[in-house]
């Protein structure tokens with residue numbers, strides 16, 4: 001590795017206030033030459049055929065979009081979902097983010113339920129790896145030691161945070177949407193929202209058939225990057241928390257042909273050799289990151305090396321991350337094969353077809369989840385879900401409906417990793433279970449608004465909460481009294 005390839009590393013002091021604190025790794029050089037475009041090109045005006053009309057249009061088929069589409073359809077709306085790729089699941093499938101983060105609180109009670117529970121309940125045992133319910137919340141040192149190495153114990157407590165087969169999640173998501181009667185549109189890129197007088201009424205999308213329109217009474221922006229609300233003129237935030245992983249990018253990859261039990265024996269049982277291995281990896285490769293377990297012993301999951309200082313709204317930066325990440329995959333495969341116990345016969349199984357983007361824009365909503373709220377533990381009046389907190393020193397966190405509603409723009413709701421929150425809270429609100437949670441709420445609310453012919457911001461919050469409870473979402477009574485789903489119905 002030459003001097004120019006050594007990353008700039010800024011060490012971050014670790015605290016238990018971040019779901020994933022991270023040192024910052026920034027490259028010194030770029031693979032791409034600068035672009036040479038200048039001037040402008042004027043696009044002629046044109047009329048566009050209407051492809052489909054629906055009550056609710058969900059744009060983006062990631063975790064939040066899938067949950068939104070199913071929730072809206074079950075709440076009585078006619079629903080269409082537009083997705084640019086050939087599959088559903090977003091980063092959780094195409095991004096190979098197959099570690100579903102915590103859905104239990106620190107006592108082991110499941111708090112992210114509803115769609116999250118249903119989707120995982122459809123998985124056959126062979127397609128999911130994680131602790132059984134009896135172990136959730138366990139502080140037994142032996143069980144904690146076992147699960148800590150397998151993505152499911154944090155702060156000395158076993159949690160429900162399994163790893164899954166991404167192909168199974170594609171199939172389950174697709175089955176759930178089709179069963180609910182959602183009109184799927186794959187291979188379509190939402191190019192622009194249709195906006196008139198401050199209200200979104202659909203999107204223009206591009207496909208092999210050219211530009212067409214999808215018209216809807218309510219649009220749910222589940223693109224992850226706020227593509228629609230940003231282009232429709234809604235306010236948004238872009239600031240980051242530097243010491244948190246939440247702003248870094250990379251393309252994840254899987255190595256096959258490995259023996260993860262052997263690797264974990266080495267990692268946990270031979271600390272000095274492991275430290276030497278890590279040091280050698282950093283010296284040789286610069287950008288270097290060890291793997292996580294997956295749902296199979298013969299597949300290793302690499303959710304890095306993470307890269308900072310780049311924007312997923314800049315196509316050159318995105319290209320740069322792809323070029324580097326593919327290089328890193330080949331280098332990691334070779335290095336691990338040569339030096340890591342359990343990786344002697346490793347091969348490059350797959351790099352993610354979707355770029356790993358953790359953060360771009362966040363909606364500036366009617367409400368905003370902020371760091372100052374973490375200690376309160378209060379069930380907000382407009383609670384639409386409950387998130388686990390980042391550490392046992394905080395109670396669970398109430399997610400308000402207002403975090404999905406733009407301050408001024410009408411006809412649109414946001415869900416998923418671009419909801420309204422501060423940069424600190426984005427660290428955990430962007431996780432897959434939280435995206436299922438906000439997606440389900442956005443979908444149910446969009447259906448209520450479309451059915452009643454009102455704006456999303458005018459939805460009756462009690463009616464929305466009743467719909468969510470009927471869809472097995474965990475909500476609390478105001479004043480923080482925990483209520484079970486069955487009681488609340």
Ligand SMILES: Cc1cc2nc3c(=O)[nH]c(=O)nc-3n(C[C@H](O)[C@H](O)[C@H](O)COP(=O)(O)OP(=O)(O)OC[C@H]3O[C@@H](n4cnc5c(N)ncnc54)[C@H](O)[C@@H]3O)c2cc1C
Nearest residue numbers: 060062063064084090091101190223224356357416417432
């Ligand atoms: C490397 C990495 C590691 C992570 N680790 C974890 C982890 O361990 N555990 C965890 O729970 N979470 C993790 N996350 C976070 C989590 O994966 C995402 O935040 C979550 O998937 C976001 O869901 P979403 O539905 O909001 O967006 P996405 O999953 O990004 O889905 C958005 C969907 O919208 C589609 N789309 C976007 N724009 C358009 C458009 N203009 N037209 C049509 N379709 C469009 C995309 O193709 C995509 O399918 C990680 C993320 C990354 C990148």
